[in-house]
Amino acid sequence: MPRLKKKGASNLDTLPNVVMVEPSNAELVSVKKHARTTRNAKNKRRTQKDPIELSPDQQELVNIKNSLGLRHQDYAILLGIGLPRLSSYTYGRTASVPADVMKTARQLLAENAEATRLLKEKFNRPMSEILQEWENKLGTTSDAELAGLIGVVTMTINRWRKNETKPDLSALNRYDRIVNLVVNNIKQLVLR
Structure with a gap:
């Protein structure tokens, strides 16, 4: 007695046989090349961001840090602000630098410029x-x-x-x- 097929069910016996064929070397090379090209294009777009233009105050803040020879974290402590806040100023993630921070930075430079010059001179050797x-x-x-x-x-x-x-x-x-x-x-x- 033949079985009755339920509505919506498929009969596996009626499906055609599928034969897997290995891709040729040329096809594999083409697929790999396409994947590499796509990946390289994404990486290039990711790294080709326009350089961030800093405001005059932000650039001055960076210049003061560099002239004093300070590490970012030490500079933040001396300015009396947190490291994330200093980073937002020096990497251009905020529009401007508050006047009190700029005043403190300029004061640090004025008070420590000579000492920094002497340190640079002292350690300016291998x-x-x-x-x-x-x-x-x-x-x-x-x-x-x-x-x-x-x-x-x-x-x-x-x-x-x-x-x-x-x-x-x-x-x-x-x-x-x-x-x-x-x-x-x-x-x-x-x-x-």
Whole structure:
């Protein structure tokens, strides 16, 4: 007795056989090339954003930070604002910079311009020479010991020794102050 077909159901026996055929190498190359071209076009559009034009106050804020040799986070602290707020000014995400922030930045520059100039002059040499000076002061040649004293990893000391990298001015000043503090503490222990 033949089975009755329910309404809306399909009979699998009546479907045609499907044979899968592997694509040729030329077809595969064409598909991959198209995907790569599409991906590259998207990446190009993503990276080709128009450069953001900063307002005169925003540009002055950036210039002051650079001339003082400050890291972004240190600059934000000195200005008395949060890092996200400073970033919104220096990356042009806001229309203008408040007058009180500009006043503080200009005051920082006026008060610290000479000290910054002296720091730049002091550290205007290869990092390997600065390391050598620190080692002489501390009486050590061990990268691990020096790294532990100033609070960096040994790999950083290694890169500095090869002059591959150099900390920014505020970090250099901080490390130099640590070295001098350690040297002074050692002298005081010896004098006792």
